[in-house]
Amino acid sequence: MTDRLTHSDESTGISRRTVLASGGTLATATVFAGCLSGGGDGGDGGDGGSTTQVAIISSPAGFDDNAFNDNAVQGLEEASEEFDLEYTTVEETQEAQYESVQADVAESGYDLIVCVGDNHTDPLTTNASEYPDQNWMLINNIVEGADNVSGWIEMNNEMSFLAGVAAGVMTQQEFEYEGSSTDPDGSTVGFVGGEDIPLINAFEQSYIEGVAWIDDGIEVLTGYGGSFSDTGAANDVAESQIDDGADIVWHAASAAGGGVFSAAQDNGRFALGVDVDQSVTEDQYQDVILGSAVKALNEATYTVSEAVVNGNFDEYVGEQNLSVAQGSIDFVVGQAFEGDLPDALTQRIDEAKTGFENDEIDLTCGPTSC
Template sequence: MQLDRRRFITGAGMAGIAGLAGCSGGPSGDGNGNGGGDGDGDTNVGMVYATGGLGDGSFNDQAQTGVQRAESELGIQYQEAQPQEVADFSDLQQEFASSSDPNYDLVSCIGFLQADALTDNAAEYPDQHFQIIDSAVDADNVASYGFAEHEGSYLVGQMAGLLTTQSFSAGAGSTQSDSTNVGFVGGVEGDLIGKFEAGFTAGVKAANDDVDVQTNYVGDFNDPAGGQEAALSMYDSGADIVYHAAGNTGTGVFRAAQERGRFAVGVDRDQSVTRESFADVILASMVKRVDNAVFDCIEAEVNGEFPGGESVALGLDDDGVALVYGQELGDAIPDDVTSAVSSSRQSIIDGDISVPTDPNDA
């Protein structure tokens, strides 16, 4: 069995070499992803990324940072697979699990859309260790890692809700004096992205119950044009700030913000850095430490402490999520806004603020 060679990028990132995947060997090719580091390379890791691929400046790139750190610090070897669509997940997971040259000690599955395929494959390959990010699979050979996205998104919403009620200008953006309106652009609708929306909306309403929140799900994590269209509609309907949880689709949100002279908020990584050309409109990013989750699971595998059957939750209290202000615009955000956000962060950690996970409860 062979898979379409377009699905595989080996090496460190998009500069790697596309290779074929055979049933006995998994992905092949040269480059940093084919091994390295200071250790003996006894541990092999297979990475199955989310749709949208590497170079998204967000979710997948954050996951890659984790495996690259493991290569550097732990001496593991790794190979990478980039699916074109959800239907590819099962085959790619199986390719790593069935490989004998090398044998993959851990297969890391990035993204909640992999859960259905992994539920079947974990049962099919009971001796294979798997990791899943952003979902939970109930199996002894799967370590599940989730994040309190709603907590970090609450802080984003509070910041946006406070700023839209003010006359605020910074970089290439400004708020509209006659509007108190913000927006949320999601990728694929579901429980996970719903947590982002729920937290964001709750934070906005906590700041000012009169602020309107527009919501649009594009239906794809790799559709910048769709993200741009959705955000343009929001800005044209009065939105000052649009927050995205949409992978590479969010690149279109940033383009729309620049086009309309408004603001945006990134996700997963500090996108004022990873999408530097849009730093003049990116107020902040809701960072998810996917890199830490990937690294921690690999480290546990290396140490013979794989947390199979466990679900690990990472929130504000352990820096699993955080609101990070933009490199260019962060210093311009008024102190009363940043102080209010900081206070809410501590209140969430202390349990004084309960953040909803369902948009219907926000």
């Protein structure tokens, strides 16, 4: 296994757009990849000293995804700057290893273990019971009945809907930028998923419904690359969709999404980012990333870490949410396009957000599945 630094954007919340759009390098207290054994690098953890020790275990996409995982780490970085707290990143991309990795980390004595992604749910259902005194945070799901798990469900369906609204608006606009253009006569957009699983199926369906909310005559082409890390596979799917008329493609493929951006760039079309402002985290593609559907996951990891430091973790046990109504789900314009996109985009995005706030928009799928 190899030790390495973890990189991320420095987003601190959707309400702070200028910070959301800044990039940087995270200086983690202790960083290593792969499985732990014995005491690991976690120091004394909660059993010694006053420094709060936190470990974060990646989703299958791994860290340096410029999206979901890195956004979660960012909240811990912010917490480490504010409090006497150190964190360790544990990269494990094989879902079959999650139960044993979770257990190994729990044996190492951390005050909080953050598990990134719904893939951790079944293993954590076992380990939360096996390690009842361990504080856990699960992202993208909950563990029913566990009094030691803070389960955070981001309203990915709302986020995906906003991406669909943006795609639906822009495909009907005549827009050009540095060699890329829309095709308003075609009115076709694309979606590229990573793995074909219930979570990403919910992203897809909610995106389709966002597009239809603008105009149900817009065609939506969909496909899956089969991976959250294979940029080549995602590129192939996006290239095919562009060949079939898509002028804007959104992805829910984590690190593999770079392949969607390169397809748009190589073919004179546009793309949309996911989870964070990817016009910043993937700034080599900023000329084609019109905007990103984002969620303030960093706020969640910061909040739970702060609660552990302050001794009030119990207040966050059970289901917690990130939603449009809470200001934690949004759509942000790409850094190359600020002030240049049509007013219709801002207007329709605002209307959609108001619709969610007033419970006026009903979606087929929930945040984690359909």
